[in-house]
Amino acid sequence: MQLTFKNCVTCLVIALACCLVQQVLMEAVAQEQPQGPAAGAAASTKSGGADGAWSPALTGERRPLYRLRKSDVLAIAFTFSPEFDQTVTVQPDGLITLKGIEQLRAEGLTVPELEQALTSAYATILHEPEITITLKDFDKPYFVASGEVARPGKYELRADTTVNEAVAIAGGFTAQARQSQVVLFRHVSEELVESRVLDVKAMLKSRRLEEDFHLRPGDLVYVPQTTMSKIRKYLPASNLGLYLNPTQF
Numbered sequence: 001m002q003l004t005f006k007n008c009v010t011c012l013v014i015a016l017a018c019c020l021v022q023q024v025l026m027e028a029v030a031q032e033q034p035q036g037p038a039a040g041a042a043a044s045t046k047s048g049g050a051d052g053a054w055s056p057a058l059t060g061e062r063r064p065l066y067r068l069r070k071s072d073v074l075a076i077a078f079t080f081s082p083e084f085d086q087t088v089t090v091q092p093d094g095l096i097t098l099k100g101i102e103q104l105r106a107e108g109l110t111v112p113e114l115e116q117a118l119t120s121a122y123a124t125i126l127h128e129p130e131i132t133i134t135l136k137d138f139d140k141p142y143f144v145a146s147g148e149v150a151r152p153g154k155y156e157l158r159a160d161t162t163v164n165e166a167v168a169i170a171g172g173f174t175a176q177a178r179q180s181q182v183v184l185f186r187h188v189s190e191e192l193v194e195s196r197v198l199d200v201k202a203m204l205k206s207r208r209l210e211e212d213f214h215l216r217p218g219d220l221v222y223v224p225q226t227t228m229s230k231i232r233k234y235l236p237a238s239n240l241g242l243y244l245n246p247t248q249f
Contacts, residue, residue: 064216065110066138070094073137074106076118079130084122087136100125111135141217145170148177148223162212163198166221178226184213185220 070090078084088096094107101121106114111133122129141157150171179201186194
């Protein structure tokens with residue numbers, strides 16, 4: 001009987017050890033799995049999602065390469081064929097007119113992408129062309145601050161700027177600002193705009209500025225008005241105190 005009892009204890013210990021090992025292995029495997037969009041979107045403002053959903057515009061590189069726009073001026077230099085050197089302007093239709101070849105679309109491309117496109121196009125008339133493009137004039141990067149800020153308007157985006165810094169540049173919040181629902185609008189394309197609602201009040205209170213969004217050229221920061229400030233203008237000034245202090249009844 002004693003031998004049987006020892007055998008039972010031994011089997012129980014082995015079974016418990018196997019369960020612990022299996023649990024540790026499962027946790028290790030789970031930690032190694034890459035997080036997909038759903039996991040990233042659940043990380044509040046760190047995810048860069050638009051209103052909790054995975055967003056292509058509000059994620060990605062913080063400092064992406066500049067993409068050409070209408071009216072940008074480009075100097076195109078040919079190392080071995082200087083007779084093809086030229087200065088072109090991106091037309092309202094997004095095309096550029098070039099020497100010796102047909103027009104090419106430049107709007108939306110980065111400078112390296114356009115250099116590659118020109119190299120391929122000129123390879124039909126030149127032997128292994130070597131092309132360098134210099135951006136001579138362009139629309140300065142900007143952001144727009146509107147709504148309940150002291151100085152709404154368009155501002156140059158001269159450096160890495162966050163939403164909180166943008167509000168400060170625009171003079172800060174007004175007394176009617178709803179600081180818990182600041183909206184960041186960002187263009188995905190000419191037709192599509194994504195948005196993100198930021199609780200700036202809670203962010204500043206918790207001192208977690210690492211959750212602050214970094215602006216990109218063309219972003220719009222909108223600060224809405226509080227509900228009380230919206231209805232206040234419809235209330236008689238003499239009776240306004242009664243609505244704000246109901247204990248006077």
